[in-house]
Structures are given as structure tokens and as C-alpha cells.
Amino acid sequence: MQQSTQKKRKVLSRKQVVKRIGDVLSGIRVPDLPYPAGKVAADAASDWRPLLLSCWTEQRDEPVTRVIRSVSLTWSVRQINSxxxxxxxxxxxxxxxGLxxxxxLxxxxxxxxxxxxxNLEGAGALNDTIVHWLDSLQDCRGWSGSGGRSGRALLDQLDSLTIAVSGCFDSGDVGxxxxxxxxxxxxAGKREQQxxxxxxxxLETEQGAARQRKSEQxxxxxxxxxxxxxxxxxxVVRFIFDHWFALIKQIVWQEGTEGxxxxxxxxxxEWLVWIGDxxxxDKDRNRLYTVGEQIGDRISDVWNRVNGKPLDDSALQGIQSVMVARLRGETPELVSALPEGDRFSWDPSWLSFSAPPEAEVEPLxxxxxxxxxxxxERRRYFFALLPDTCEVLWTNGAGVKLGLMPWPRFSTALDSGTLRLLPPLTPFGQVLAETITSLSVVLERQTLQREEAAREARARAETLxxxxxxxxxxxxxxxxxxxxELARQKKAAEDRRIADEEAEQQRLLQERETAARELVEGIKLGGWIVEESSSEGKDAVRLKLAVRINASRKLVFVDRLGLNRREFLVDELVDHVVMGRVRVLGSSAEFDDALSRVVGRIRVGRN
Incomplete structure (x- = not known):
């Protein structure tokens, strides 16, 4: 199954890094750092220059964030992010x-x-001069703490850096x-020329020494x-070590082993050894005679060709004496051909010596x-492979020899992991760009989260x-x-009250009408009534019932003189009595009192 991998974000350029640093310093938030609860004014934040100067002077290997967490002071957001x-x-x-x-450290x-x-100037803290110097430290990738002169010189320069940075803290300027x-x-320019x-x-010295070692070995x-x-x-032994050994070295030095x-x-x-042993x-006497006749001339001929001058006759006297004795069948006194112990060391691999393929050496x-x-850790620079000895010439990268290593031993150490290639170095500028790129991604993600949180907060506020x-x-x-409901209940109560009042008034009115009707019905011929005047200034008129017409229920009243005839229907007269416009004059006081009480109740009901 294929797995999709997220594409790595393109690293910001130098100009983009300069633009983004300010945003990162002001906008990013990192968990577990002592950010202030609210916005801190510029004059309210603590001055951290003395604290940082103290850490630098003591050359402490401690994160700045740990230092500011260790003290109870007020830091601004920009200080913490810086x-x-x-x-x-x-x-x-x-x-x-890679240093x-x-x-x-x-x-x-x-x-x-x-x-x-x-904190003071944002991206200005990493100006081109400082970044270029930090990038140039790649030239020191071969430095090792071996205590050598070149190593101490670099440490002395870094001691000067300590003084320079302390001066910046004191003066407040990066000068x-x-x-x-x-x-x-x-x-660095002067050192490179040197x-x-x-x-x-x-290289010239080591190549000459390698050639000498090859001839010797x-x-x-x-x-x-x-x-x-x-x-x-x-x-024979003396001749070989005193003369022939030197001749062989000279041949290897001049011509190698192919001529x-x-x-x-x-x-x-081989003939010298064969003759002497x-x-x-003894197994081939005929050949002994043949070799004995030729060996002197052959030795002189080779010697003359190599050295350009003849071999001294005295050098061959010992060989000739041995040859004469051997041809006579005598056995001369024999000694061990090689010196005892380790006085003469030799390695047979030099006779089968072969250089590694160029394609194998070139990449290294x-x-x-x-x-x-x-x-x-110790670092070595593969300066050259000496062709005469197939030895790796190690240097410190500045022309100082660190040692030699035979190619077979080098290959074995490389295969076993004892010796390993230095990984590719990462310039400071690249570290800066990659770090700011990574933090920019975090800032963008946090910005989106804040915007989303703000939208959610606004949505919650709107919902609320x-x-x-x-x-x-x-x-x-x-x-x-x-x-x-209260108004309805109040209105209903008021309606009930009004209805009750109207009912009461209606009841009283009915009682009054009943009483009035009884009075009217009870008026006998000659009975008197008093009609109140409807106009001011006029007196009430007393009238006497003169005629009762039952068919039309009409009553005819006249005044005391029998004039001013006034007619009422029974119902009409009842209404007038009820309304108080007409009073019926009874024959007894009880009737008047009863009528007054009825009229009084009607008036109270109206009020």
C-alpha cells in the first residue's frame, strides 16, 4: 500500500527570513514558557542584559529559557520569544x-x-556580517581537541570572541x-594562503619519504x-647486506619493480643464495660451475648500470673465495643468513604491492x-594517497600532518565503522533559514487556531x-x-362588578317600579300627585286624578281648580314616579316613608 507523505515546505530565502523573524518574535506562543498574563508595557519589563551578560561571562551551557524561568521577574512576550x-x-x-x-558548544x-x-532589533541581530562569519566556521570542521598548536590558536581566537561579546553587553552596541x-x-584569508x-x-616531502620507504621496504x-x-x-651474507641490499634499494628508488x-x-x-647454500x-654441480663462471661479471654489469660506476674488486673477493671453495667441493663455515631477533624486519606484502583502483580512491x-x-572525537582530512606506498596521508586540513595509514588498514577501519565519513556540514545560514521556516509554519498554524478560536468565541457570543x-x-x-391576563381578570372583575351593579340597580329599579306601580295602581280618583318642574324657578304642580280610563290605561289629572289638564299613561306615570319627577301623595305617613326609602336606595345605587 502506498503511503502519501506530506511535502516538505520550501525553506525561506534570506530576505524572507529577515521579514518573518519579527512576526515570529511577536506572534508565536510556546507551551510552558512564563508568558505574562496581560500586555506588558516596555518600561514594565525587566532588564535582562545583566543576567545574560553574567551567563555569557561564565560561559554557561544552559538554554536562555531555563535561565529566565529560574528568576521571578517580569518578562515581555518579545523577550521570551527571543x-x-x-x-x-x-x-x-x-x-x-558538523563541527x-x-x-x-x-x-x-x-x-x-x-x-x-x-529582543532589541529583531532580524538586525543576525546581520549579514555575523551570519557570514558563522557560515565560515565550516572551515574549522577539521578541528579536534588534541591540544596541538593550530587547535590552541583557534581556541585563543574564540577567547577573543568572549571579550568582544562582553564589550557589546557593556556598551549596548554590536560594534x-x-x-x-x-x-x-x-x-582566515592570510591563513589560507599560508x-x-x-x-x-x-605533499612533496611525504611523496619523497614514501618513495624512500617503498625502496627500503x-x-x-x-x-x-x-x-x-x-x-x-x-x-655471502656480508656482500648481500653491505652492497647488494643498497643496490636493490637504489633500483626501486629509480625504476620501481618493473624494469x-x-x-x-x-x-x-637468488644465485648468491643458491651458491652459498x-x-x-650440491645437487647440481654442473650448474654450479656455470653460475660460478658468470656471477661475477653479471654482478658487476648490473652494478655499473645502476650506479654508473664499477664495483670495487675488493667487494667481490669474498664471493670469489666462496665460489672457489664450492667448486673444489669444500663446504665453508655457514652462519644464519638473517640477523637474530628483530634486527632485520621485513614484510613480504611489499613484493605483491598493488595500488587500489582509482575509482575507489577518487571519491574519498x-x-x-x-x-x-x-x-x-578526532577528525582527519584525507589529503592524499601516496602512490608509492598506498598510504593515506592524514592532515588537519591546514597542511599539518596528522599521520599515515596503509590503504588496507584504512579500508578495514572504514568497513568496521571505526573510521567514518564526516556527515555533510550544515551552514549556520541554512540552520537559521530552516528554523525560521519551521517556526513560521507553527506561527501560521497558531494564527489560524486563534482566528478559529475568535470565530468560535464570536459565534458563542452571538449565540449567547x-x-x-x-x-x-x-x-x-x-x-x-x-x-x-391581569387586565383581562381586572376587566372581568370590573365587568362583573358593573354587571352586579347593573343587576342591583335593575333589581332596585324593578323594586321601585313595582313600588311605583303599586302606588300608581293604588291612586284613587281624587288622589293627588306632585309633578316636579323641569325648569328652574318654577314650583312643583299638584295634580288630582280626575279620570282613569282602563281601556287605554290612561290617567287624567287636573289641578286644584280643575284646569290644566294633564294626561299620563300608567306605564309613563310609573316611569315618572321612579325617576322622581312625580310624587304620589298618599293618605298615610308609612306610604311616604316606604316610597322615600325606595327612592333613596335607587340614588345610592346610581352613585
Missing amino acids: AYVADRIMDVFLKTS HPELA RIARLRFFLAWRM PVIEFCRQWEED NERLRQRL TARALVGRALQNRQLPQA DNWRHASKLL PALS LGKWFVEGEGAA RREKAEAEQLRQQEEAARQA
Whole structure:
């Protein structure tokens, strides 16, 4: 099953890094850091320059964030983020720079300086001069804490950096560090010119020494192989070591092992051993005569060709004496051909010496190799492979020899992991760009999260407002319904009261009408009534019932003189009596009282 991998974000350019640092310093938030609860005014934040200067002076290997957490002071958001970004950059630099751990650790202490400057000027703390100087530290990738002169010189320069940074903290200006970086660049140019001369001189010297070693070791191997486990006359042994050994070295030095002189010298060495060892030459007397006749001339001929001058006759006297004795059948006194003990060491591998393929060597030339771990780590530069000896020439990269290693041993160490290639170095500028790119991604994600949180907060606020509005509307509706219900109940009560009053008035009216009707019905002919005047200033009129017409229910009244006739229908007269416009004059006081009480109740009901 194929797995999809997220594409790695493109690293920001230098210009983009400069633009983004300010946003990162002001906008990013990192868990577990002591951010202030609210916005801190510029004059309210604590001054951390004395604290950072103290850490730098003591050369403490401690993150800035841990330092500011260890004290109970008020820090601004920018200070905390500056500390975090400085720590992040230097922590990544420690892991990926490829410099020696001790050297990288000293450079990483600049975190205190960078945190201080980033808080003040943002991206200006990492100007081109400082970044270029930090990038140039790749030239020191071969430094090892071996205590050598070149190693101590670099540490002395870094001690000057300590003084320069302290001067910046004291003055509040980056001038001392800028001057240090420029001086470093000038010194580096001078050192490179000097190192180039040293490298060329070292290569010439080591190539000559390798050629000398090859001739020495090859001659030793040839002689050692020929004389191994042999007993020879002392004269033969002396000639081989005093004359022939030097001749073989000279041949290897001048021509190598591929020419005729090498082949003839090797063959003559075998003849000398064959002649001197009775165990070999006694088996073939005829050949002994033949070799004995030719060996002197052959030795002189080879010697003359190689050295350009004849061999002294005295040098061959011992060989000739041995030949005469051997031809006579005598056995001369024999001695061990090789010196006892380790006085003559030799390695037969030099006789089968072969250079490794160029395709195998070429990728390794000019590469750095590491041996050991941590503080015990040692770095070596593969400066050259000496062709005569197939030895790797190690240097410190500046023309100082660190040692030699035979190619077979080098291959074995490389295969076993004892010796390993130095991983590719990461320039500080790349570390800076990758770190700010990573933090920019975090900032963008946090910004989106904040915007999403703000939208959610606004949505929650809107929901709460809407819920409150709906609740208020519901409350108002309930209040309106309650008020309407109260009004309805009040109106119903009022209606009931009015209805009760009207009913009471109707009842009283009916009682009055009944009483009035009884009065009217009870008026006899000649009975009197009093009609109140409807106009002011006129007196009431007393009338007497003169005629009752039952068919039409009409009553006819006249005044005392029988004039001013006035007619009433029974119902009409009852209404007038009820309304009080007409009073019926009875014959007894009880009737008047009863009528007054009825009228009084009607008036009270109206009020």
C-alpha cells in the first residue's frame, strides 16, 4: 500500500527570513514558557542584559529559557520569544553543524547574545556580517581537541570572541562583534594562503619519504624472503647486506619493480643464495660451475648500470673465495643468513604491492573522516594517497600532518565503522533559514487556531446574545401575557362588578317600579300627585286624578281648580314616579316613608 507523505515546505530565502523573524518574535506562543498574563508595557519589563551578560561571562551551557524561568521577574512576550528562538537556532546548530562537539558548544553559547539583540532589533541581530562569519566556521570542521598548536590558536581566537561579546553587553552596541568578525575574515584569508604553501610543501616531502620507504621496504622484503631460514657463508651474507641490499634499494628508488635491473638484481640475489647454500647447489654441480663462471661479471654489469660506476674488486673477493671453495667441493663455515631477533624486519606484502583502483580512491580524496565519539572525537582530512606506498596521508586540513595509514588498514577501519565519513556540514545560514521556516509554519498554524478560536468565541457570543434576546423576548411575551391576563381578570372583575351593579340597580329599579306601580295602581280618583318642574324657578304642580280610563290605561289629572289638564299613561306615570319627577301623595305617613326609602336606595345605587 502506498503511503502519501506530506511535502516538505520550501525553506525561506534570506530576505524572507529577515521579514518573518519579527512576526515570529511577536506572534508565536510556546507551551510552558512564563508568558505574562496581560500586555506588558516596555518600561514594565525587566532588564535582562545583566543576567545574560553574567551567563555569557561564565560561559554557561544552559538554554536562555531555563535561565529566565529560574528568576521571578517580569518578562515581555518579545523577550521570551527571543530567548526561545535563540535557543532553538543554537540547539539545531549543535546537532547539525558538523563541527567538533566542543567547538560547536562554544559557538552555541552565543544564544545569550542573540537573544539580547533579537529582543532589541529583531532580524538586525543576525546581520549579514555575523551570519557570514558563522557560515565560515565550516572551515574549522577539521578541528579536534588534541591540544596541538593550530587547535590552541583557534581556541585563543574564540577567547577573543568572549571579550568582544562582553564589550557589546557593556556598551549596548554590536560594534565589537562586527569588528571581531571582520578581523576573523582577514586572518582566515592570510591563513589560507599560508596553508596552501604548507600543503604543497607537505605533499612533496611525504611523496619523497614514501618513495624512500617503498625502496627500503621492498628491498627488505626481497632480501628477507631470499635469506629466510638459510645458512650461508659469512662472506655471502656480508656482500648481500653491505652492497647488494643498497643496490636493490637504489633500483626501486629509480625504476620501481618493473624494469630489467630489478629483475636481474633479484635473480642474482637468488644465485648468491643458491651458491652459498650447499643444500641447494650440491645437487647440481654442473650448474654450479656455470653460475660460478658468470656471477661475477653479471654482478658487476648490473652494478655499473645502476650506479654508473664499477664495483670495487675488493667487494667481490669474498664471493670469489666462496665460489672457489664450492667448486673444489669444500663446504665453508655457514652462519644464519638473517640477523637474530628483530634486527632485520621485513614484510613480504611489499613484493605483491598493488595500488587500489582509482575509482575507489577518487571519491574519498579531500574528505573528512571521524574517529571516536564525543569529546574524544578526532577528525582527519584525507589529503592524499601516496602512490608509492598506498598510504593515506592524514592532515588537519591546514597542511599539518596528522599521520599515515596503509590503504588496507584504512579500508578495514572504514568497513568496521571505526573510521567514518564526516556527515555533510550544515551552514549556520541554512540552520537559521530552516528554523525560521519551521517556526513560521507553527506561527501560521497558531494564527489560524486563534482566528478559529475568535470565530468560535464570536459565534458563542452571538449565540449567547441571541439566547438572551430570545429569553428577553420570551420574558416580555410572558410579562405581556401576564399583564394581559391581569387586565383581562381586572376587566372581568370590573365587568362583573358593573354587571352586579347593573343587576342591583335593575333589581332596585324593578323594586321601585313595582313600588311605583303599586302606588300608581293604588291612586284613587281624587288622589293627588306632585309633578316636579323641569325648569328652574318654577314650583312643583299638584295634580288630582280626575279620570282613569282602563281601556287605554290612561290617567287624567287636573289641578286644584280643575284646569290644566294633564294626561299620563300608567306605564309613563310609573316611569315618572321612579325617576322622581312625580310624587304620589298618599293618605298615610308609612306610604311616604316606604316610597322615600325606595327612592333613596335607587340614588345610592346610581352613585
